[in-house]
Amino acid sequence: xxxxxxxxxxxxxxxxxxxxxxxxxxxxxxxxxxxxxxxxxxxxxxxxxxxxxxxxxxxxxxxxxxxxxxxxxxxxxxxxxxxxxxxxxxxxxxxxxxxxxxxxxxxxxxxxxxxxxxxxxxxxxxxxxxxxxxxxxxxxxxxxxxxxxxxxxxxxxxxxxxxxxxxxxxxxxxxxxxxxxxxxxxxxxxxxxxxxxxxxxxxxxxxxxxxxxxxxxxxxxxxxxxxxxxxxxxxxxx
Numbered sequence: 001x002x003x004x005x006x007x008x009x010x011x012x013x014x015x016x017x018x019x020x021x022x023x024x025x026x027x028x029x030x031x032x033x034x035x036x037x038x039x040x041x042x043x044x045x046x047x048x049x050x051x052x053x054x055x056x057x058x059x060x061x062x063x064x065x066x067x068x069x070x071x072x073x074x075x076x077x078x079x080x081x082x083x084x085x086x087x088x089x090x091x092x093x094x095x096x097x098x099x100x101x102x103x104x105x106x107x108x109x110x111x112x113x114x115x116x117x118x119x120x121x122x123x124x125x126x127x128x129x130x131x132x133x134x135x136x137x138x139x140x141x142x143x144x145x146x147x148x149x150x151x152x153x154x155x156x157x158x159x160x161x162x163x164x165x166x167x168x169x170x171x172x173x174x175x176x177x178x179x180x181x182x183x184x185x186x187x188x189x190x191x192x193x194x195x196x197x198x199x200x201x202x203x204x205x206x207x208x209x210x211x212x213x214x215x216x217x218x219x220x221x222x223x224x225x226x227x228x229x230x231x232x233x234x235x236x237x238x
Contacts, residue, residue, distance in 0.1 A: 057083045134218050193224075
């Protein structure tokens with residue numbers, strides 16, 4: 001084999017390699033993270049969901065607490081405080097996701113146990129507050145005043161919480177994250193809470209009975225305890 005034939009073979013080989021390289025999709029890189037893995041994409045989607053959750057919960061908490069204060073409604077104030085807890089929960093979960101991006105999945109799993117217990121403790125505290133406040137209302141025979149802003153915000157919360165919860169559950173399953181699953185369950189529970197408050201406010205508007213608010217707020221307690229237990233133990237059944 002002469003030199004010209006060898007050169008011709010090398011040229012053909014190089015051309016074939018170049019064509020093969022061009023036929024493949026380019027590798028997408030992200031800053032300081034190397035190749036963009038499927039798990040990294042899921043984590044970033046989780047970030048977006050949590051930021052949406054925080055933005056909505058700020059509005060929900062503000063309107064509910066303001067309306068609850070004006071109407072002297074335990075159930076509406078509890079709904080607003082639950083919204084504040086969800087803001088804290090979303091913030092803690094964002095911290096957990098940042099830990100995974102910086103230190104890896106194994107380290108993040110230890111962090112999420114702490115995140116879940118913080119949320120569970122806050123929910124148990126809220127349940128205790130609601131029981132005490134409702135008991136005081138029963139003793140004093142005092143009720144609430146109908147709150148139109150409270151009714152509107154709680155009605156809007158139901159479809160929004162359904163949307164957020166369904167997306168969070170999918171990502172939680174894909175990531176295998178108990179903290180994300182617990183956060184999804186908080187969104188589910190928030191939707192049920194909003195339904196309970198809507199029923200209470202509607203009954204208050206129709207009947208004007210003094211005991212409606214106290215009774216409705218006790219109905220909220222069951223959801224708070226269930227949500228808190230699941231967050232504390234990490235045993236969530238969506």
